[in-house]
Structures are given as structure tokens and as C-alpha cells.
Amino acid sequence: MSNESWPLFEIFIRARSGLSHRHVGSLHAPDAAMALDNARDLYTRRGEGVSIWAVRATDIATSDPADAAELFEPAADKDYRHPTYYEVPDGVENL
Amino acid sequence: MSAVAAMPREAHVEYLLRLADNALVLGQQLGALVTRGPELEEEMATANFALDYIGQARFLLSHAAELQGEGRSEDDLAFLRDGFDFHNVLLVEQPSAHFGDVIVRQFLFDSFYCEQLRALTQSSDTRLAEIAARGVKEVGYHLHHTQAWVIRLGDGTDFSHKRVQESLDRLWRYTGELFDADATDRAASEAGVGPDPASLKPAWDAVINATLEEATLVRPAEQWMDGGGKQGRHSEHLGHLLTDMQFLQRAYPGAQW
Numbered sequence: 001m002s003n004e005s006w007p008l009f010e011i012f013i014r015a016r017s018g019l020s021h022r023h024v025g026s027l028h029a030p031d032a033a034m035a036l037d038n039a040r041d042l043y044t045r046r047g048e049g050v051s052i053w054a055v056r057a058t059d060i061a062t063s064d065p066a067d068a069a070e071l072f073e074p075a076a077d078k079d080y081r082h083p084t085y086y087e088v089p090d091g092v093e094n095l
Numbered sequence: 096m097s098a099v100a101a102m103p104r105e106a107h108v109e110y111l112l113r114l115a116d117n118a119l120v121l122g123q124q125l126g127a128l129v130t131r132g133p134e135l136e137e138e139m140a141t142a143n144f145a146l147d148y149i150g151q152a153r154f155l156l157s158h159a160a161e162l163q164g165e166g167r168s169e170d171d172l173a174f175l176r177d178g179f180d181f182h183n184v185l186l187v188e189q190p191s192a193h194f195g196d197v198i199v200r201q202f203l204f205d206s207f208y209c210e211q212l213r214a215l216t217q218s219s220d221t222r223l224a225e226i227a228a229r230g231v232k233e234v235g236y237h238l239h240h241t242q243a244w245v246i247r248l249g250d251g252t253d254f255s256h257k258r259v260q261e262s263l264d265r266l267w268r269y270t271g272e273l274f275d276a277d278a279t280d281r282a283a284s285e286a287g288v289g290p291d292p293a294s295l296k297p298a299w300d301a302v303i304n305a306t307l308e309e310a311t312l313v314r315p316a317e318q319w320m321d322g323g324g325k326q327g328r329h330s331e332h333l334g335h336l337l338t339d340m341q342f343l344q345r346a347y348p349g350a351q352w
Contacts (some may be wrong), residue, residue, distance in 0.1 A: 006134060027136050030247065037240050038136040041143050 008057040009035040011042075013049035021053050032056070102220075102286035108163050109182060110283045111223070112172070113325050115155035116183035118334070119173060121204065122148030123263075123340045124187065125197075133194050140240060141197070147233040154226045172289040174344035178333050185324040186269035188333040195255070198244045199262035205238040206302045207273045219287035242306050249310025256311065263307075264315050271320025273299075279325070 006028040012021035024043050029035035035054035044052070063071060075081070102110070125145035132138025156169035186204055191197045212234055215227035248259040274292045276284070283289035307314050323329070343350055 005213075028134060029136060033243060036142065037243065040236075041139045042136065045143070 007029055009039075009054045010057050011035070011039045011062060012053040012055070013039075013043055014051035015049055017050060021051065024048075026057060029054070102282055102288050104164075105221070106163060106279050106282045107288065108159050109279050110289060111146075111159035111162065113157055113182040113184075114211075115152050115159060115172070115280070116181045117187050117204070117208070117297035118148040118155065119152035120181070120336065121187040121201075122146075122152055122181045123336055124191070124200075127339070128197065137194075143308075144201070147230075147237070151226065151230045151233070152245065154229075155173075155223075156256050158222050163274050174189065174341045178329050178337055179327040181333060181337070182325050182327060183333075184269065185268065185321055185330055186273070188324070188330060188336060189266060189269060193258060193262075194289070195248055195259040195262040196266070198241055198248060199259060199266055201237065201241045203247050203263075203266055203270055203303075204273075205234055205241055206306075207270075207295065207299050209234045209238050210298045211290065211292075214290035214295065217287075218289060223288065238302075242302075244267070245306055245312070246310045249307070249312040259310075260312055263312060267315040268318060269320045272324060275320075275322060277326065299350050 008026055009029055009032070010026050011024050013024045014021045027035065027038050027042055029038050032054055036052055039052045039054055043049070122145045125141050125148065129138060129142050129145070129303065134140055153169050156172045160167045160169055160172055160239070184204075186200065189196075189200055191200060209231065212227045212231040216224050216231060218224040236291065246256040250256070273297045274290050278293055280289070284291040304314065
């Protein structure tokens, strides 16, 4: 057998209630249910999590690094989008 | 020191050794598969199972050694006993020629062991009850994973179906021993140390039947059952396994690293 026959899954673990799932790595499995089993053995043996998501890697749409200039750089010179320049009126504790 | 039930000590020690040796032998079997898994991920699962069993065996052997009161340690019991002093069932010492054998052996045993541990959490031997409470969660997962594989192999390709059905047919004759009670089992049952093995059969049947049906596998017909492992009468396979497992302590007594 070779890994070519088993699809790749990306694994996300929630460390504890209230936190969001975070990407921890990837693994091969014959199907999604088995991916959860494998993730349990590979990524939660030391109490790392309370919930697992497994997503087929091919089901994830990704941005192309070659498009980074048009996607992300226009935001770089628009620092007015950060609420840095607002003057906080006297007496306002939370804004 | 935990409260020990009113069971003759010799029988109580043997009862603990039966539990310990099942876990120890199966742990050794699975440990020997490391570097031989069909996939890296499945190899991790197998190695994790092996570590769970070895952990359970250590607790049980320590308990047996202390109860025995002859100054022996868990290591002495694991590495310096001969085959005829091992009390594991024949099922766990059966060799595996391929992954289907590994999975079926695991499935037939864990579906029994899980029920056995669940019953042992109520043991009058409180230390045994604590060991069982820890183990039942581990083995519950083993069973979940192993069932998933039985279903995938059975209801998989023609080839995987044929191989796993052959494994089932070959290993079935070792399942009778799981539920046969002898004097030691009856003494344990009367003292509330362990369940009457026959009482575990209905739950085992239910798990086996449901899983095999989903896996499109045929439950083997009622047949002659092999036995004797619990009493120390083993197949030749145990000798080979112990040769590997005990080599270091036999060749270099007391070796540590």
C-alpha cells in the first residue's frame, strides 16, 4: 500500500471550551471517521484538546501566494482603518 | 494496601495473572508490529494500543506480585516466568500473518475485554476495580477503532472481505475459552472479585453480531472450541513470543538501562 490511496486531511483541535479550533497538522486516512481516530492518536495523546475537526485537504480553498500583492498589499497603506486616530472624549471609559 | 476479598490467595493471584497476561501478551504482539504497520497513522494507533496494554499489565502484575508476597516484582513475573506459568487465553497469543488477522484478533478480544473490565470496576478487590476503571476507557477506544476497521475491511473490496472472513473463521475457535468458567473463575465470582465469564456472553454476542452484520461478514457456525490457555496449556506460539520478550532478562539477568 502507499499513501497515494489515502487522502490527506487537515486537523484542527480545540484546546478547551471557549477557544476556537486551531490547525495542528495533517495526516492520511481512508475516510473522515478514520481521520478523527488517527488525529486522536497523533495529536491528543497529551491532553491537547477536547474537540477535533478533520477536513479533507482538497476541500479547502486557498489563496494563491502569487496574488498576495493585489490581495493584501492595498491594506498596508490605509492605516486609517485602524481606530488609532480617534480622540477619546473625556469621561468615556470604554470605546 | 487495598482491601482484598475473601478469595483463596493462590486462586486470587492466578485470577490476576490471567488478566495481566492477556494484556501483556497482546501488548507484546502489537509492539512487535511497530515499523510494520500498513500506514504510519495506523502504526501509531497500534503502538498506542500496545502501550495501553503494557500499562494495564504492569498494574495487574504489581498487584499480583504483592498479593503473592514472595518478594517478586512485576518485572520478575513478566520476564522470568515460563510458558506454562502464563495464564493468558489462547486467542491473544495467536500469530498474525496480515493486518486482517491483527484486526480480527483485536476485535474478538476487545469486545470481550471491554465487558470484562466494565464488570471488574465493581470488583470487591478495590485495587482491581481501580485498575479496571482506568483500563475500560482505553479498551473502549480500542474497540471503537477496531470495529471501524472490521467494517471497512469486511465491507471493502472483494479481496479485503475474503481475507478478513478467513481471519474470523480461523480465530473463532479461540473465543469459547473466554466464557468458560473453571474453579478459579468460580472462586473469583463467588468472592465478588470478578464476573462469571458466561454472564459477559450476551453483551459480547450483541457487539459481534451487530459489527459483523455491518461488515457483511458471516459469523462462523457453532463449532469445537480450543482452550487451556488460562490453565497454562498453550500453543507453540507463546514460546516464540516469550523468547523475544524475555531474551534480555534471561541472557543478562537484572540488566537495566
